[in-house]
Amino acid sequence: MVGLGNPGPTYAHHRHNVGAMVIEELARRASVSFKPKRLDQALVANTHLSRAGWGLPGSDLQPVTLALSRRYMNESGVPIRRLLAAEKVNLDHLIVVHDELDLDLGRLRVKTGGGDNGHNGLRSIRAIVGSGDYFRVRIGVGRPSGRMSVTDWVLTDFRAAERDDLQAVVQAGADAVGSLIMDGLASTQQGFNQAAGLVH
Numbered sequence: 001m002v003g004l005g006n007p008g009p010t011y012a013h014h015r016h017n018v019g020a021m022v023i024e025e026l027a028r029r030a031s032v033s034f035k036p037k038r039l040d041q042a043l044v045a046n047t048h049l050s051r052a053g054w055g056l057p058g059s060d061l062q063p064v065t066l067a068l069s070r071r072y073m074n075e076s077g078v079p080i081r082r083l084l085a086a087e088k089v090n091l092d093h094l095i096v097v098h099d100e101l102d103l104d105l106g107r108l109r110v111k112t113g114g115g116d117n118g119h120n121g122l123r124s125i126r127a128i129v130g131s132g133d134y135f136r137v138r139i140g141v142g143r144p145s146g147r148m149s150v151t152d153w154v155l156t157d158f159r160a161a162e163r164d165d166l167q168a169v170v171q172a173g174a175d176a177v178g179s180l181i182m183d184g185l186a187s188t189q190q191g192f193n194q195a196a197g198l199v200h
Contacts, residue, residue: 001026001095001177002042002067002083004076004121015141016073016154018166019097019121022139022173023066029174030055034068040082043068049181062181065089074120077128084129094134095177098122099154103140106165110176110188111136118150135180139173 003023004016011017027034027045032055034043045066050058065087069079084094098121103109113133116122126132144153158166172192179188 001064001097002069002080004073004096004098006073007070013157014155015158016099018099018139018141020068021170022097022177023068025170025174026054026177027066040086041070041079042083043070049178051182074124076121077124080125081128091129091131091134095137095180096125096134097137097139097173097177099141100138101141101143101150103138104142105140105162106169107140108169108173108176109138109193110180110185112185137173137176139169
């Protein structure tokens with residue numbers, strides 16, 4: 001599973017990087033650290049998930065590769081294609097976590113396939129991998145008000161007043177990824193897509 005974002009500390013807290021924040025939260029839950037895979041241009045942490053939790057033993061262990069791209073958002077497809085080949089993972093076992101303008105902060109949606117909706121990271125994946133048929137966890141960041149451009153909006157930090165909502169939706173996004181792996185798409189959509197709001 002891959003969290004989309006731009007690499008480096010300059011971008012770390014931007015709205016565009018909320019997908020990467022979710023993957024970082026999963027690494028924290030599993031108590032694993034990311035290591036660079038230079039040829040794949042990604043940071044990778046290998047772990048597993050069971051009903052007992054991330055990184056914990058169980059009879060239902062599911063191996064998981066957590067990844068963060070080391071390329072910019074509009075080049076996300078390059079490391080994802082390389083990781084799929086290196087990890088011998090089919091596209092139908094790929095989960096991409098990304099920011100979504102059409103959802104307010106505090107909301108998320110889980111789906112499989114679909115269009116790119118103007119998202120440069122998703123557009124790059126389709127162009128390089130050749131398909132959009134993978135699982136997506138869409139984390140709401142809302143749209144800008146007034147005259148601010150979408151590009152400027154996603155490349156800004158979350159406001160101080162939004163930090164509590166941000167933490168809540170990152171936690172919910174991590175929970176949704178775990179549910180998707182263990183319970184499947186339909187159950188996860190029922191549990192997360194139908195909620196009136198994840199934060200209050």
